[in-house]
Amino acid sequence: MNRFLDTFVSAMSSVVAHKLRSFLTVLGIVIGVAAVIALMAIGQGAQNEIISSIESLGANLVQISPGFSMSQGGVRGGGPTQTLSLEDAEAIEKQVAHVTNVSPVLQTSAQLIAGSENTSAMVIGTNSSYRDAFNLELAYGAFFSDYDYERAAKVVVLGATVAEDLFGEGFDPVGQSIKLNSSIVRVIGVLKEKGAGLMTNSDSSVFVPLSFVQQTSAQQRTPQGEHIVSSISLSLEDSQYSSEVNAAITELLRTRHRLLPAAEDDFFILSTEEIAAQVSSAMGVMVIFLGAIAAISLLVGGIGVMNIMLVSVLERTREIGIRKALGAQERAIWTQFLVEAAFLTLVGGIIGVLLGYGIASAVGYFVEEITPVVTPDTVTLAVSVSVGIGLFFGFYPAWKASRLNPIDALRAE
Incomplete structure (x- = not known):
């Protein structure tokens, strides 16, 4: 030593x-x-x-998008770009087990005006389940309800950035009326700031009942005459059902879209778990x-x-x-x-x-x-x-x- x-x-x-x-x-x-x-x-x-x-999007979130398929090398575009419908979402909710918060989504853009202030934003037409599917939290007010959806109510929930652009920081605009394109709508809620996500940017978006969007914009339909939507979102009851649910949705949509056995899927299913x-x-x-x-x-x-x-x-x-x-x-x-x-x-x-x-x-x-x-x-x-x-x-x-x-x-x- x-x-x-x-x-x-x-x-x-x-x-x-x-x-x-x-x-x-x-x-x-x-x-x-x-x-x-x-x-x-x-x-x-x-x-x-x-x-x-990714995780902030929502637990066990699954999104179905149109016109994409999975090839061996990864995700690639293919097929028509408008293949999903409102009726697809309703069929998934009724026929596929272990899914909740099924939310058809129709996206468009709009000019918003409140007094002398104006801004442009992404308009997300959906149902009341969208909030739970994407884990959205409210700073003021409430999200629209099933009743609002059923009657195509002229109500809107603002993203944090949109609310600040129109009304200033820290102002509660619930109850105020704003102009959304040519329609007057009432603000019923403001979301908490969340930041840009991989699937959507809720801060720069506004949320309205899908039924309201269908009434105020030109309706596009699939070859089968169904109401086109931009995407369909849903939640799994548990991540263990991911493979089972994906297979069930794939089989259901291929049947509904009348795809031949050799044809590629005209939709793409992606979950937050897979992305993560x-x-x-x-x-x-x-x-x-x-x-x-x-x-x-x-x-x-x-x-x-x-x-x-x-x-x-x-x-x-x-x-x-x-x-x-x-x-x-x-x-x-x-x-x-x-x-x-x-x-x-x-x-x-x-x-x-x-x-x-x-x-x-x-x-x-x-x-x-x-x-x-x-x-x-x-x-x-x-x-x-x-x-x-x-x-x-x-x-x-x-x-x-x-x-x-x-x-x-x-x-x-």
Whole structure:
């Protein structure tokens, strides 16, 4: 124990005595570890943000869109663009088990006017179940009811951004009348701010009964004479029913759309669970890729450690010769140089973690959409790898120092 302590003290004395050399050794490791920590934290934060955005759409949400099919390479366009109908939604609600909140959706755009203020927005005509399907929360008022839907009531629920554009921030517009294209409608609710999602942006949209949209706009119909809708959304009772429900909906819609057995689906079914899994997989690969790129700088830092340590051996040749002449064992000299390398890379790893955390935090401060995540596992791995690099790349210089012939070493200038 005392022998190792003496070796450690000698190694630290050498580190302190050669400040510039020690700084250069540490610098490469600091840059490498900081790059790993910062890129991994930013990548993980971006992944979490996207997954959170998907999950905020609603638990077990499924959306059926027209004119798309799934090929082996992914999602591609194909077939007519208007293939879903209100009657399809009604059939799904009646005939498919384990589904709730079936919501036909008809989208259009409109000009909205409130007093002297006006804005344009996406109009989403749907039913009362849409709120639960997409997990929408209200800041003021209420969502429209089944009764409003049945009588095609002229009522509207405003997205947060639309409400602010028309009435200003913090104003409760419930009960106010606004002009939606050529119709006068009454505001009955305002949604809480939610942010843009992958399927819809509720903040920049307004919501009205689908029956009202059908009355106030030109009606398009399928070849079978049914009322066209833009999409159909629904919720699963439980995610375990996902495959069963997808199969049932596919069979039902293919039958209703009179598709031949060899024909591709003229609709596409996508769930938030599938989106989350696909995005998580893709982002996971991206995070690993970013970490691998950053790890290259660690490798370069390791090569720098070896070069600096070789220079150190060359500079301290006479010192090594004197120690060996006084009876120092090869093992003691080898250990001293290895301890120096490990200590310097450990210090570099710790400083690199702090610097990387600072860089990631700065990115999070300036880019509000991303909250970088520095996990204990990432920190442990980065520091461990930095020390491992020190030991690996410090081994050859340490071995070379321990093998010096004391006579030749004493002759060195």
